[in-house]
Amino acid sequence: MTATADSTDGSDEQRSEAVARRRREILEATCETLSRKGVSATRIADVARRLGISTGLVHYHFATKDELLAEAFQFAGKAELEVLRELAAVDLPPRRRLNAVIEEFCPRGEFVSWRLWIEGWAEALRSERFRATSRELDEAWIGVLEDTITAGVASGDFICPSPHDSAWRLSCLIEGLAIQLVAHGGTIDSVEMARLVDAAVSAEVSGG
């Protein structure tokens, strides 16, 4: 049986540690390549070269290129979800948690992840697997935002008629601004973005 066989579930547990590590290496290399070159320009040879392995080995672990890309995107999504879970577990006062959540969401540095999400949206137009991953990630983000706002309303820190609606609006606002920052490059900077987001946050959670 080849290592590729059970790729439908991402569980690495019962696979040998070495294989799991190799798969992870390949997925990470794929994500980096994906972020720099985009879906269509990413070659299996790029991924192999980056790791100093043969293209055959990539195919040994991942049946097809589509498989590899979809799984890499999912891998990145899961990593982000992990960050989210940790963020949700930290015990902070509502206002500070909301700031932390939004801070984490907004693009920073080289935009590696955000370039991936933007690629993902375009890919989601045609690929079921990309769409599912992208949706899942977004829903998780909105969920964390909503929970945070709801907690703040319960504690009396926030006034917000519909945490659900506010979470949706804030999440979408941030994504729209991220497009300007990451894809359009130069229309706004992170400071300007933070300013616009902060104003929206204030409006959403303190009054109707």
Next chain:
Amino acid sequence: MTATADSTDGSDEQRSEAVARRRREILEATCETLSRKGVSATRIADVARRLGISTGLVHYHFATKDELLAEAFQFAGKAELEVLRELAAVDLPPRRRLNAVIEEFCPRGEFVSWRLWIEGWAEALRSERFRATSRELDEAWIGVLEDTITAGVASGDFICPSPHDSAWRLSCLIEGLAIQLVAHGGTIDSVEMARLVDAAVSAEVSGG
């Protein structure tokens, strides 16, 4: 001299009417294909087949595939800018104009244009020309929104401390929601989107 030579400016004026028409046909066919299949899966043969012409003829009018795609995207952008200009020229009371502008912006029907814009954002990550077109379009949208809000403030219909900021936020909110609607498909519908946008509009233009 071939028809391709002066493709740097898009001016069709001094070109023969027949050639201009042919170029337009090809660009329109390319936009449709682009919207359905995406940038990387669009083949010159697809465009040619759709028009019942040879691939050679496409190359006769457009030097390379990159050229063709970039110009098609720009063509779609210009068409949208045209709609904007008309919208801005209509004389309506501020509230109704704002509604009309937003109505026009939000995704409808088959999402043909919106699928194109989403493709464009991903492409803008690497292509200078796609980035320029996409930016230009976005700036125009924000500009129309800002002008409309400013007019409403001047007439006393709106209360808005910063039409500029509000226009940015509304535009980005709509783009973020469009991703959910068009790319993620099924997370929300147009009615839900309209509801979320309306609430944001009310918050932005009637109070601080």
Next chain:
DNA sequence: TAACGAACTGACCGATGCGTCAGTATTTCG
């Protein structure tokens, strides 16, 4: 240490699709 299977290599095959080009049809103009 022999043997077996898993991990890995890299050359190769086949498909695909862009761009070219020699040639053909059509229009323009002297």
Next chain:
DNA sequence: CGAAATACTGACGCATCGGTCAGTTCGTTA
């Protein structure tokens, strides 16, 4: 009308790249 320019065809060359496979290395177990 004849000739030159323009519009157009479609087959072909050529490069690219995904996926296969025969063979090699490595680790593990009897």
